[in-house]
Amino acid sequence: MLKNIVYAVLLGIGMAACLSQQEEQDETATGATGSSIPPEVPDETAASPDSSLFVIENKQIGKLRIGMPIDEMRAAATAGFRLNDTTLQQEGMPSTAYILRQGNQAKGLLIEQTCDDACKVWRIxxxxxxxxxxxxxxVGSTYGELQQAYKIRAVTFEEGRVVAQAPDAGLSFMLDHSSLSSEELSRLNAATAPKNLLIERILVY
Structure with a gap:
């Protein structure tokens, strides 16, 4: 089962990495089809969004839940946030995904969908x-802090990515491994991963 989780995580990382490259080249992302909530002009007098919108839980972030219908996800986007459609490549096929950002911030959430009878949120x-x-x-916490907070079942290096798995929490954490040598990567596991590695992405599934 852990192998299936690792595969799903790595697939998501690859898709998200493609999106990150798109964002760097063009902040509006080529292929984006618009926004359900138009960008707002920053207003220092405007009330800050409810802090509960930024809480990551098991299968949920704020009002967004894994498995919720996409129409419901769109409706859950709160004023002050902008939601844009984009297209990712999933196993060589185009797949619609969504970028949710607060105000004019460059980074936020990448929401992927799965579609059978109806489209639902797959992972974030x-x-x-x-x-x-x-x-x-x-994002920005260290692996040492992560170990203290959650039971890490595995740390793997595959397809150029280091992933720390916390399946009991329904979360995976991508670590910045740019400081590691090839030798260190070859013997990487939950015990040997340096505690100072920084989290660069969190996956909720």
Whole structure:
């Protein structure tokens, strides 16, 4: 089962990486089809969004839930946030996904869908450090902090990515491994992963 989780995570990382490259080249992302909530002009007098919208839980972030219908997901987008459609490549086929960002911030959430009879939220990638788990873990936290907060079942290096698995919490954490040598990567596991590695992405599934 853990192998299936790892495969699903790695597939999501590859798709999200493609999106990150798109964002760097063009902030509006080529192929985006518009926004359900138009971008707002920053207003220092405007009330800050409810902090509960930035809480990462098991299968949920704020009002967004894994398995919720896409129409319901669109309706859950709160004023002050913008939701854009984009297209990712999934196993060589185009797949619609959604980028949710607060105001004019560059990074937010990447929401992927699965469609059988109806389209539903499949998984969510967290790219913005403002989103935190109930235990305070966020993009930018260290692997050492992650180990103290959650039971890490495995740390793997596959397809150029380092992933720390916490399946009991329904979360996976992508770690920045740019400081590691090839030798260190070859013997990487939950025990040997350096505690100072930073989390660069959180996956909710």
């Amino acid at each position: 990638s967290v790219l913005n450090p403002k989103y935190k788990t109930a235990k305070g873990i966020h």
